[in-house]
Amino acid sequence: MPNKLGVGFLLASVALQNLGRREARTLLLLAAVAICSGAIFTGAVLMRSIDSSMAVGFTRLGADMLVVPAGALTNITAALLTAEPTDLTLDDSVLVRLETIKGVQKAAPQLVFRTDASGYRGGASIDVIAFDPMHDFTVQPWLEQHLGRPIRKGDVIVGGRRDEALGAELLLFGWPLIVYGKLGKTGVGTHERALFMTFETFAEMRLTMQQVCGAKAPLEPNRVSGALLQLAPGATTQQVRFAILANFPGVKVVSGESMLTSIRQGLAALLNGALALMAIMFVSSALMLSVLFTAIIAERKRELGLLRAIGMRRRQIVGMLLTEAGLATALGGLVGVALGLLLMRVYEHSLVYYLDRLGIPFVWLNGGTTALIAAFCIVVTSLTGAAGALYPAWRASAQEPYALIRSEG
Amino acid sequence: MTLSCIDLGKTYATERGEIEAVKGIDLEVRSGEFTSIVGRSGSGKSSFLAMIGGLSRPSRGSVHIQDTDIWTLSDNHLADFRNHRIGFVYQFASLLPTLRIVDNVVLPARLDPAQDAETAYRRARELLNQCGLSDCLDAYPSEISSGEQRRAVVARALINKPALLLADEPTSDLDQVTESEIVDWFRSLNRERGLTLIMVTHNLRLAEQTDRVIHISDGRLAA
Numbered sequence: 001m002p003n004k005l006g007v008g009f010l011l012a013s014v015a016l017q018n019l020g021r022r023e024a025r026t027l028l029l030l031a032a033v034a035i036c037s038g039a040i041f042t043g044a045v046l047m048r049s050i051d052s053s054m055a056v057g058f059t060r061l062g063a064d065m066l067v068v069p070a071g072a073l074t075n076i077t078a079a080l081l082t083a084e085p086t087d088l089t090l091d092d093s094v095l096v097r098l099e100t101i102k103g104v105q106k107a108a109p110q111l112v113f114r115t116d117a118s119g120y121r122g123g124a125s126i127d128v129i130a131f132d133p134m135h136d137f138t139v140q141p142w143l144e145q146h147l148g149r150p151i152r153k154g155d156v157i158v159g160g161r162r163d164e165a166l167g168a169e170l171l172l173f174g175w176p177l178i179v180y181g182k183l184g185k186t187g188v189g190t191h192e193r194a195l196f197m198t199f200e201t202f203a204e205m206r207l208t209m210q211q212v213c214g215a216k217a218p219l220e221p222n223r224v225s226g227a228l229l230q231l232a233p234g235a236t237t238q239q240v241r242f243a244i245l246a247n248f249p250g251v252k253v254v255s256g257e258s259m260l261t262s263i264r265q266g267l268a269a270l271l272n273g274a275l276a277l278m279a280i281m282f283v284s285s286a287l288m289l290s291v292l293f294t295a296i297i298a299e300r301k302r303e304l305g306l307l308r309a310i311g312m313r314r315r316q317i318v319g320m321l322l323t324e325a326g327l328a329t330a331l332g333g334l335v336g337v338a339l340g341l342l343l344m345r346v347y348e349h350s351l352v353y354y355l356d357r358l359g360i361p362f363v364w365l366n367g368g369t370t371a372l373i374a375a376f377c378i379v380v381t382s383l384t385g386a387a388g389a390l391y392p393a394w395r396a397s398a399q400e401p402y403a404l405i406r407s408e409g
Numbered sequence: 410m411t412l413s414c415i416d417l418g419k420t421y422a423t424e425r426g427e428i429e430a431v432k433g434i435d436l437e438v439r440s441g442e443f444t445s446i447v448g449r450s451g452s453g454k455s456s457f458l459a460m461i462g463g464l465s466r467p468s469r470g471s472v473h474i475q476d477t478d479i480w481t482l483s484d485n486h487l488a489d490f491r492n493h494r495i496g497f498v499y500q501f502a503s504l505l506p507t508l509r510i511v512d513n514v515v516l517p518a519r520l521d522p523a524q525d526a527e528t529a530y531r532r533a534r535e536l537l538n539q540c541g542l543s544d545c546l547d548a549y550p551s552e553i554s555s556g557e558q559r560r561a562v563v564a565r566a567l568i569n570k571p572a573l574l575l576a577d578e579p580t581s582d583l584d585q586v587t588e589s590e591i592v593d594w595f596r597s598l599n600r601e602r603g604l605t606l607i608m609v610t611h612n613l614r615l616a617e618q619t620d621r622v623i624h625i626s627d628g629r630l631a632a
Contacts, residue, residue: 010519021507310517311492402465
């Protein structure tokens with residue numbers, strides 16, 4: 001039986017035997033690739049995890065600033081998670097204009113309405129807070145339990161000190177509402193005791209609330225109690241405060257804990273730096289592999305010359321060397337990913353533990369995404385290995401067999 | 410297989426300028442002839458052998474093997490030509506260190522898509538038996554002696570039944586007994602199978618055992 005397919009297998013088997021029989025060289029190559037791929041894998045998974053954790057953890061620390069009507073009461077000791085109940089309101093068009101202020105990354109409007117006429121629980125005082133799920137960053141990050149679907153019209157989220165059960169129905173101003181979720185305890189009274197709903201739900205109930213409570217400013221259409229702001233990296237509270245006060249007469253700007261703002265911004269910058277570092281590491285790995293393969297191929301020139309002399313074609317020489325490089329680097333990539341997983345276990349027992357103690361949850365990436373990153377790392381290291389070997393392999397194969405044979409091997 | 414070369418020359422470009430290693434050699438080797446090429450180190454005999462073996466492109470002239478002007482062939486066709494028609498034996502241990510002896514010997518046959526692996530391995534075992542290496546099939550080159558390695562190299566050169574065998578100092582570094590064994594084997598291959606053999610050597614005693622001795626001096630055929 002002719003061995004047309006066999007030549008490919010032959011080249012692969014020669015490549016494998018080269019790796020297997022040159023243990024020291026193969027182990028060093030594997031170690032070098034494993035360190036690179038492990039670092040890239042661990043870095044990528046940790047960065048994505050830290051990014052997700054920051055999204056949850058640091059937004060839990062509250063907004064950087066709160067914009068409310070000039071005479072409104074504010075609780076300056078608490079984290080900025082919500083506006084306080086007041087009859088003073090702003091036009092909701094303020095929100096659109098706030099987002100155009102330089103240095104403002106996010107603006108989340110809230111409308112707070114305190115009432116004891118809802119008919120729920122025998123006339124108890126309740127704070128109803130309307131929020132916009134698309135812009136919000138101070139309510140949803142605190143969700144500890146919720147129904148397994150997105151929030152929708154007719155849903156209500158209960159504060160951390162409330163006792164309504166998830167999925168229960170409650171009647172507010174005669175409107176049946178479903179308890180969609182429950183928040184964690186925040187230490188901010190209004191936030192812990194309130195019932196949160198979307199602006200859409202609030203708008204649907206507004207006329208009924210007006211009929212029951214009479215004409216109240218928060219119940220007029222298109223009004224908000226205030227807006228919580230998150231600043232862009234590099235922006236300072238002073239700059240943004242001055243810009244807002246200059247552009248919006250009749251508002252008050254309350255700043256949160258400036259240290260937290262700095263930490264959040266610093267961490268964002270650090271993550272960007274880590275990303276750049278990973279890119280540099282990737283490029284340097286590719287260069288290192290290329291140098292390694294240049295040395296390895298130079299050492300084997302005589303062997304390559306002999307293979308050419310007995311009839312191996314140029315592309316077969318290149319194919320054999322690329323197979324060898326691809327196999328070694330893929331294996332190194334696999335080892336690196338395994339080492340990365342071990343490293344992350346150590347990380348979990350140290351930094352993650354301390355973050356948890358500080359109340360900052362560390363959200364690991366899900367298994368699927370982690371596996372995807374692992375596969376990506378292995379494929380990329382393998383391709384990088386092959387790419388690193390391509391130029392020296394091509395150059396060597398281009399030499400005359402006699403020149404290769406005569407070279408010092 | 411008749412070999413002829415016309416005005417064959419080779420010039421190397423070096424940092425010290427151009428060096429003309431072979432200066433226009435005309436030669437014809439008849440089919441079934443056992444020829445030796447002798448000359449001092451640096452006389453150009455190895456460069457000459459590399460050109461007639463399709464391993465180094467001449468700077469001028471041509472090489473005809475049978476009816477083929479080998480340096481007009483494409484790189485792939487020339488590789489196939491070397492694989493099918495020419496066997497090489499070098500002055501150094503030229504086995505791949507990572508392959509077993511039998512895998513080394515079978516390698517040229519396995520590069521030919523027309524040959525099946527089973528037949529190739531059978532032939533490799535036969536050749537290794539003939540040269541007394543039947544116990545070394547699974548050994549690696551580092552596990553056998555230099556003489557055994559050289560015999561394995563000859564077996565590899567013969568695996569595709571070439572019509573032309575080129576040997577460049579095939580017995581250098583070997584003891585006299587092994588040297589004689591290898592030359593005797595060449596002689597029998599030449600006589601029994603009609604193999605055309607060209608052997609480069611600086612050993613005049615070995616050269617005297619061949620049909621014809623060609624002297625090369627300073628890149629030219631000497632009188």
